[in-house]
Amino acid sequence: MAKNNFKTLALAAISAITFAACDPGDLGIKRMYHGDGTWTIESLRWQTFDSTGTKTVIDTTQENLGELIFFRSKTTNALFDHYCVVAQMKQADGSFVDNPGEVFFDGVRANMQEDPDGNHNYPDDLEGLWTVTENHRKSQVWTIYANQPNGYLGMKKTLTLKKK
Amino acid sequence: MKRTIFSLCFLVTPLFAFSQFSAFLIGGYGMGFSHYQSTELGVFFDSYNAYQKSTGANLTQEFKNDIPTSRGTYWQIGGAIGGPACQAVLTVEVIKTQTKAMSARFDNTYGRDVWCNYRTSNSTVGIRFGNPAKFPVWGQFDMDMGVQMVTINSEYVYSDGSKSIGLDHDLNGRFSNFGFAIGLGAELGVKIYGPVHFVASAHWLPNLNKQHPEYHEFEDLSDWNALRSDYIPRDMNEYVNNPTNSTGNSISNDFRGLRFTAGLQLTLGNYGKE
Numbered sequence: 217m218a219k220n221n222f223k224t225l226a227l228a229a230i231s232a233i234t235f236a237a238c239d240p241g242d243l244g245i246k247r248m249y250h251g252d253g254t255w256t257i258e259s260l261r262w263q264t265f266d267s268t269g270t271k272t273v274i275d276t277t278q279e280n281l282g283e284l285i286f287f288r289s290k291t292t293n294a295l296f297d298h299y300c301v302v303a304q305m306k307q308a309d310g311s312f313v314d315n316p317g318e319v320f321f322d323g324v325r326a327n328m329q330e331d332p333d334g335n336h337n338y339p340d341d342l343e344g345l346w347t348v349t350e351n352h353r354k355s356q357v358w359t360i361y362a363n364q365p366n367g368y369l370g371m372k373k374t375l376t377l378k379k380k
Numbered sequence: 381m382k383r384t385i386f387s388l389c390f391l392v393t394p395l396f397a398f399s400q401f402s403a404f405l406i407g408g409y410g411m412g413f414s415h416y417q418s419t420e421l422g423v424f425f426d427s428y429n430a431y432q433k434s435t436g437a438n439l440t441q442e443f444k445n446d447i448p449t450s451r452g453t454y455w456q457i458g459g460a461i462g463g464p465a466c467q468a469v470l471t472v473e474v475i476k477t478q479t480k481a482m483s484a485r486f487d488n489t490y491g492r493d494v495w496c497n498y499r500t501s502n503s504t505v506g507i508r509f510g511n512p513a514k515f516p517v518w519g520q521f522d523m524d525m526g527v528q529m530v531t532i533n534s535e536y537v538y539s540d541g542s543k544s545i546g547l548d549h550d551l552n553g554r555f556s557n558f559g560f561a562i563g564l565g566a567e568l569g570v571k572i573y574g575p576v577h578f579v580a581s582a583h584w585l586p587n588l589n590k591q592h593p594e595y596h597e598f599e600d601l602s603d604w605n606a607l608r609s610d611y612i613p614r615d616m617n618e619y620v621n622n623p624t625n626s627t628g629n630s631i632s633n634d635f636r637g638l639r640f641t642a643g644l645q646l647t648l649g650n651y652g653k654e
Contacts, residue, residue: 269538269539270539270540296601296603298603322554324533325545325546325554327602327604344546344547345547345604346546347535347545349542349543359542361536361542361544361548363548363549369538369539372542
């Protein structure tokens with residue numbers, strides 16, 4: 217009886233410690249290129265603010281803009297951990313245009329920009345240093361902020377991605 | 381040379397004083413905690429608070445140099461060899477922890493959050509005492525040597541609570557530095573069932589270099605920072621007026637203190653067996 221109680225307590229202790237210590241860790245770019253690396257651009261929201269930076273003046277959202285495809289291969293900017301990414305943007309007629317670029321992602325920040333190939337043209341709306349606001353296995357929310365000359369918040373852009 | 385060989389024999393022989401030879405592999409996983417302090421981070425905090433007040437900003441909550449205890453995980457692998465009641469242990473472990481945010485706020489609810497990540501990769505050499513076959517508790521004295529990476533994250537907080545670590549503010553960024561770390565500590569283990577032990581440890585990592593070096597330690601090495609300041613300043617006035625002074629005005633890495641772990645250890649071999 218005492219031995220069974222001890223075994224039960226032991227199993228409970230093992231489960232508690234394993235659960236408490238469970239930590240998905242900082243997967244970085246591996247989370248983005250995992251599987252086929254394809255994420256749907258669910259929405260891109262633009263907000264502009266008044267001179268106090270507190271009230272929203274313009275608030276627009278574009279939905280289903282296309283897809284981002286992350287690759288395991290690094291670009292020529294490998295020293296700074298830049299990986300290949302393609303923005304497959306949906307056109308008005310329903311067709312898609314591929315735009316290769318490069319991305320840095322560490323779970324806290326994401327930087328997307330033109331890659332060194334002069335023939336490539338990455339979408340301006342997706343370029344910049346994003347703050348990773350939400351970092352989940354199947355969804356991501358990234359945000360970019362820009363200030364007005366008076367130092368108050370002027371523009372906020374929010375990108376929502378869903379793992380395909 | 382002869383003296384070295386004699387000393388090694390003197391240290392190692394007691395491990396084999398018993399007739400039964402003990403050898404086993406070790407695997408461990410669990411929670412890690414670090415309670416570090418940094419005088420250098422405090423220099424930045426004091427300067428930030430003073431600078432904001434000098435500009436007329438109403439700082440309703442100032443930075444306090446009291447780094448919270450970080451929390452995270454660790455894993456270890458290794459082995460041990462010796463007698464049934466005394467073994468020499470060698471393990472390699474990785475500990476990753478993160479603190480909660482330290483905050484400064486202005487009366488318009490804007491502000492700044494700073495939090496720290498620690499990642500330590502070290503080798504531990506220890507002497508373990510105790511025979512779990514006879515009594516389920518053992519103790520171990522350790523010496524650690526390894527590399528510790530400290531990352532200071534600095535983000536701006538807007539009035540709606542949203543946070544930015546982007547290019548909108550110069551102090552935003554992830555500033556990292558890694559350096560050599562040594563420590564001393566002890567572990568206490570309790571055999572739970574079979575080869576599974578519950579282990580708790582405490583290690584002290586002293587600050588061996590108390591001098592502020594005149595070179596750039598914490599850096600945010602990202603290509604978008606090529607033409608921006610990529611350091612945490614000691615003097616905010618100098619930072620604003622002369623941002624290119626990244627050598628003389630950059631805080632250094634003096635993060636040291638206590639590290640604790642609590643977790644499970646699996647031993648594969650004849651450890652703790654009759």
